[in-house]
Amino acid sequence: MKLLVCVKQIHDPDVPVRVNTDSNWVEFDGDAYVMNRFDGFALEEALQLREAFPGLRIDVVTVGPERADAVLRRSLGMGADHGIHILTESGGYQSPFATAAWIAAYATGCNYDLILTGVMSGDDMNGQVGPLAAEILHLPCATAVIFRRMMPESGRIYVERELEGGLRDALEMELPALLTVQSGINRPRYPSLSKMLRANKHAVDVIPSGSLGSPSIHLSVSQTLLPQKMRAGRVLEGNPREKACRLLDILQTRSMLASENSAC
Amino acid sequence: MLNQSIVVIAEHVEGQVRPVTYELLAFAAALQKEMPSAKIKIVVIGDAMDAMADNIARKTGQGVFYIHVPGLSGYNAEVYKIILAGVLEELQASHVCTAHSSRGLDFAPGLAVRLGCACITGIEAIVKRNQKISFRRAICGGKIMADIQTDSRMALLCVLPGSFAPDSGESAAAGTVMKRALECAPQKSLSTGVIHKSLDAAAVAEADVIVAAGRGIGDKDHLDLIFRLAALFPRSAVGGSRIVCDSGWLDYDRQIGVTGSTVAPSLYIACGISGAVQHVSGMRGSGFVVAINSDPNAAIFNVSDVCIVEDLATFIPILIETHEKRRAEKEA
């Protein structure tokens, strides 16, 4: 069996971000990058499958500029077998249609039995790349998978998809298939030091995205801006103690505290 | 273009129409203002949905196209994609409105590939600039909004629940229901039903005050601070973001958000929570919202009445201490 896991490198969500000067995309205040948190769950699911079915091979693929190599190294450090880097020019908006088309173009003919992605990327928040790639590859697809059980006798997989408000859709799918993996399905492991050291020496296949065709990307950004405030948003000023006093005063006038307080 | 239509796809679970369907109609109506020649049509797919189709037509006054698929009691992605690919072409849809929900996100992108058209998810607003329509959606955890446009002949639009207020009244005249039977069986998947995961969410559901912990608490050990803060309030409970529950720091029955509980306490204190839409949709009905976050640009501050930019690990102890000192002074 062969698995492909799609992993994305994103800016560390704790790095400050703002609208760029042309107001058509964003810029970040630093160069700290992480693996998209949701992709850790997809990779961990693949690693657990390999533990259950030894001999299974796990490839990881990323679409991104040169720096995205680090997310493949981290994946190898977690235990993936091989990395594929679909190299793009850096910066700017990237349509999910392009990312999905390139991943699908690469995967065509590779005979993966199962392709896993995260449920969404923390920066672009599309939730699209997985289901788009599945359809291009004519694979059945289930999103937001929170439980899965392989059915090796029948070449099928049983999955439960998470719906809103405590409900799940249950279904059985034929393999090959693509799943987008919901957070909480497992606890992703940390990369091991020895595997990380080995990972750094591991060869990664680099494929220029241009060699995979130029898909219709359908979408473009007309503007970026800051979100609107939906409530008063009163920012408390002062040192922490002064802020604490102000907050207690506010809560007190609204009779929200357990017992009456005197003002300070 | 003549005969263009804006199609709304009704969302239903276990034979019940989901309220978001009416929000989609409000979205479609807003879109229609920008393209007055387009007609709104509602599509219902399933088996034994006659009553639902009638209800929607009566309530909205819009025409309903009920596609009766024998044997499709619930939802199946394959069937939805096959059926809709044909129906949307036939209806000459320019815009297709579906929910940014687990179901909508499951079939819309794949359907777009099938139709060779665009799909935009997480839509919160429609904007018009220089005669062109864009769709506003959150990126970067809600810290930035991006207006996305497309030149595609058809666009599948996944609209975020809670963004468009549904029309509350009933329409004067019922819309007509057109019913058509289509046979369609999935080839590569078999839906086996809907499972109910019962959560005991009474603690957060009944609380008057919720103190919620996010990843910003940093460590399970800091949860103690959150419980101590909650103890300052009568009828309070501790809740959390999904990350905190995924990490095993809190039970899932305390998770607030679209895949957890929807709550509306009189006071909600968000501690180290970024304010992702999936979380906010579960708490935006709260009476008064206080947020404590070290990032002055955190999205949670956009949905807060009071914003405190501080490291919670130092601020919460000071808050508790100040409260206790005041109480002691009062008693003295």
Ligand SMILES: Cc1cc2nc3c(=O)[nH]c(=O)nc-3n(C[C@H](O)[C@H](O)[C@H](O)COP(=O)(O)OP(=O)(O)OC[C@H]3O[C@@H](n4cnc5c(N)ncnc54)[C@H](O)[C@@H]3O)c2cc1C
């Ligand atoms: C289909 C789907 C369903 C989902 N359902 C839910 C749901 O029901 N509920 C839910 O909550 N999420 C849900 N999510 C996840 C959601 O998208 C976010 O990932 C999640 O809400 C983020 O949790 P957080 O705010 O705790 O963490 P983060 O987004 O990581 O934010 C942590 C925050 O803590 C702040 N911080 C860090 N250190 C400190 C400090 N020392 N003091 C003060 N502040 C600090 C940071 O500035 C940051 O703003 C869902 C996602 C998907 C895709």
Ligand SMILES: Nc1ncnc2c1ncn2[C@@H]1O[C@H](COP(=O)(O)O)[C@@H](O)[C@H]1O
């Ligand atoms: N640039 C990328 N490289 C590899 N995988 C990606 C990339 N972008 C998105 N994905 C995968 O698709 C999922 C959904 O991403 P998105 O559609 O951007 O929300 C992510 O969790 C990843 O698994």
